[in-house]
């Protein structure tokens with residue numbers, strides 16, 4: 001019998017953050033060293049079981065689900081080292097992004113760009129290509145300089161652009177199918193301040209000025225309230241300072257109470273009375289006010305997100321974004337859909353990561369959310385058809401219906417990725433139903 005750290009049978013069930021994915025595992029392991037990860041993988045292989053590392057469960061797809069061995073990464077969350085000269089910082093793979101941000105701030109360093117929240121683990125975030133919005137700066141995985149991982153045969157390898165480059169390319173965004181990442185080395189930069197400017201703006205104006213807003217700001221995004229003509233536009237740009245953070249009271253009121261507690265209440269009313277949603281959205285959009293503040297980059301990029309929803313997000317070629325959003329607007333009206341969470345629109349530069357949704361093309365992301373407990377089927381089906389017609393690539397961690405054939409056609413380096421996977425995991429130890437669907441085996 002193995003002596004590896006495992007958890008009691010009662011904990012062998014798992015649910016993701018949104019509550020829309022469940023797993024019943026045969027075994028749970030919580031290793032605290034790369035050697036224990038390797039032992040867990042070898043042990044599972046010997047028993048003919050599959051293995052899935054899991055982060056904080058913030059994916060909406062079943063990407064982290066397993067009925068085999070679940071590897072929880074929480075005991076592998078330490079700082080390995082930070083080199084002030086190069087800015088390279090290495091942390092264990094289970095570290096939360098929030099903890100990484102704290103550690104970097106202590107050292108006067110920062111990531112260049114981040115997504116909307118910081119609750120994910122570093123390896124989970126890079127595993128599905130988590131991104132924020134940026135004119136010049138790409139996803140979190142694009143900021144990775146090196147990885148250490150345990151492969152299916154139990155070997156521990158390091159990889160980077162210079163060392164096992166193909167393995168590195170494949171493992172950077174891999175949905176956990178290339179190996180269990182045990183440490184991540186990030187390229188960081190000196191800490192910086194962002195000036196955040198948020199204001200209501202009419203949708204027509206945002207779309208008319210889309211090119212200007214997108215190219216004249218380092219981090220531009222907007223949220224459109226369906227059934228209304230209004231958006232909230234967010235522009236974050238670097239500044240020398242001084243810092244002018246929101247007061248603790250205002251931050252709590254606007255970011256925690258209004259954006260989460262109050263908004264969840266509004267959504268609950270809409271869920272109980274869907275016909276009222278257009279009116280509710282108009283009231284919610286009118287309640288928006290402008291604000292400007294200057295704060296540490298990670299505090300501007302991320303905010304708490306406590307109300308529960310499910311999400312689908314597609315990456316479109318930049319030139320398709322405005323017409324796609326116009327089509328969504330028309331279809332919501334024509335099909336009488338009731339949508340109570342705003343649609344989020346973000347940007348990314350082209351990058352070269354094999355499975356990045358922004359691979360090889362300047363990208364605009366359109367994200368569709370449905371409040372927990374409401375049926376998303378008609379809305380997501382309608383929106384997805386439009387996304388597909390515009391050559392959209394689905395976020396790996398957010399709901400979609402695409403499979404291997406669809407995805408192989410829109411990712412130029414898809415087969416390169418599959419070749420590395422075939423070499424490193426021919427027996428598909430790291431597979432689950434979702435990865436079989438999207439990778440075809």
Ligand SMILES: Cc1cc2nc3c(=O)[nH]c(=O)nc-3n(C[C@H](O)[C@H](O)[C@H](O)COP(=O)(O)OP(=O)(O)OC[C@H]3O[C@@H](n4cnc5c(N)ncnc54)[C@H](O)[C@@H]3O)c2cc1C
Nearest residue numbers: 055056057058059115116121124127130131175176181397
């Ligand atoms: C409220 C909310 C806000 C979000 N905001 C954004 C956003 O702004 N931008 C964005 O792009 N996405 C966003 N997402 C999606 C989220 O960032 C991704 O789904 C991310 O992958 C979740 O990270 P996690 O740590 O929870 O990983 P999990 O969901 O637990 O796992 C994701 C994948 O990573 C793999 N993995 C985990 N650990 C390892 C490891 N050690 N080695 C190898 N593979 C591993 C898993 O096997 C799985 O395939 C958001 C999700 C939620 C719920």
